[in-house]
């Protein structure tokens with residue numbers, strides 16, 4: 001930073017007048033850095049005093065002097081504190097190193113890194129993370145975003161970096177990175193679905209009839225001349241190519257089913273377990289369940305090997321993924337490598353709950369939760385008898401789940417599709433939900449999935465949220481537009497988007 005030269009002018013400047021175009025330009029420049037007017041005002045006043053009312057140095061290099069002076073004022077007052085999370089095994093030395101790294105990486109944007117102190121630590125046991133206080137230019141810049149303008153009490157921002165949120169439970173490490181400062185997610189990482197309590201999910205070999213598996217196969221079923229019994233679910237052909245991708249035709253059929261669900265078969269239960277969960281005494285009629293296409297993978301009773309091409313989802317995550325923080329949607333998931341169309345990304349893992357259990361859980365907790373994580377397993381209820389409560393299942397990744405719990409919603413043109421996959425049991429009341437890419441996806445693209453949420457439906461298991469998907473086909477935008485139109489017409493419309501326990 002250029003050292004300030006005292007001007008010969010000595011007149012005492014007044015407090016910055018926001019209507020003065022020079023002052024309002026300075027405010028705008030600082031607002032771009034997330035610094036509020038209240039913070040800028042006293043520093044600008046001092047600078048003007050120091051430079052005798054001359055703007056030349058203040059305006060130079062896009063108000064660099066002003067920005068530096070503001071950051072310096074935080075240091076002077078010892079008010080700038082940020083918290084950084086590093087992995088617990090790294091311990092304090094690494095924390096110190098990370099503190100310095102943040103400092104270094106921010107020095108370019110802020111020119112100055114004033115403080116490399118590491119102050120205290122605490123451990124977040126669920127993600128195995130250690131918290132370490134640190135401070136840096138960017139953190140200083142960001143924590144100014146707090147709207148109160150009171151920097152004495154709220155100068156805390158979280159910058160997180162975790163090398164592996166799975167704690168070694170997946171084949172690949174999955175990192176988490178937060179460059180903006182949001183709360184660390186609180187959940188237990190589980191790589192496989194786990195029954196919470198009442199769900200009936202017996203995985204017994206006796207339940208798989210010999211004709212429902214390929215006892216006589218060996219090696220790779222995909223290379224045999226005649227598709228084996230396990231391909232029956234997908235019309236006598238395997239859903240996968242020998243490269244482990246979904247076949248175009250199968251993927252296309254699944255995409256069209258989600259795009260135009262009303263053109264596809266729905267099953268209407270006589271006694272719908274979802275409605276029963278909401279009101280045992282007086283359930284409403286079934287709203288219908290889309291009958292989806294399933295993939296059936298070979299499993300333990302089959303004669304083929306683990307390398308068989310009809311075993312993709314059960315082999316787990318093989319692509320490089322990263323959880324990252326976003327301003328508008330909380331945490332999200334992105335790929336760190338290019339993914340071809342039809343690639344398996346991950347499955348949706350959570351606690352297996354009955355719909356009754358989910359309903360009870362939501363009643364207790366949902367009002368306070370910003371994000372919700374349940375998925376119903378109702379893709380093939382039509383193929384079974386009337387389901388008992390313990391057979392009407394869903395997955396809830398709120399407390400325990402895998403990386404899929406971070407996949408955000410995108411209306412219509414999401415890059416992922418969820419497909420039901422049968423592995424351990426031929427009963428379709430329990431199955432896996434696997435995510436595949438709908439198109440080629442580039443490294444660093446956010447991975448998104450269309451939750452099939454109707455933003456007018458307050459009863460959807462996923463609590464309504466204000467959609468920030470950014471798609472030109474956003475259903476929530478249309479709802480807003482309709483709402484505005486209706487308002488213009490002076491018609492009072494039902495308030496939608498409010499949370500309601502399903």
Ligand SMILES: C[S@@+](CC[C@H](N)C(=O)[O-])C[C@H]1O[C@@H](n2cnc3c(N)ncnc32)[C@H](O)[C@@H]1O
Nearest residue numbers: 329330331370371372406408409465467468469
């Ligand atoms: C399965 S979680 C996804 C991960 C979540 N963003 C997080 O921070 O943990 C679903 C929640 O994410 C948020 N979300 C997902 N997609 C969104 C979108 N398009 N716009 C706004 N919020 C979204 C909603 O709060 C929703 O309840």
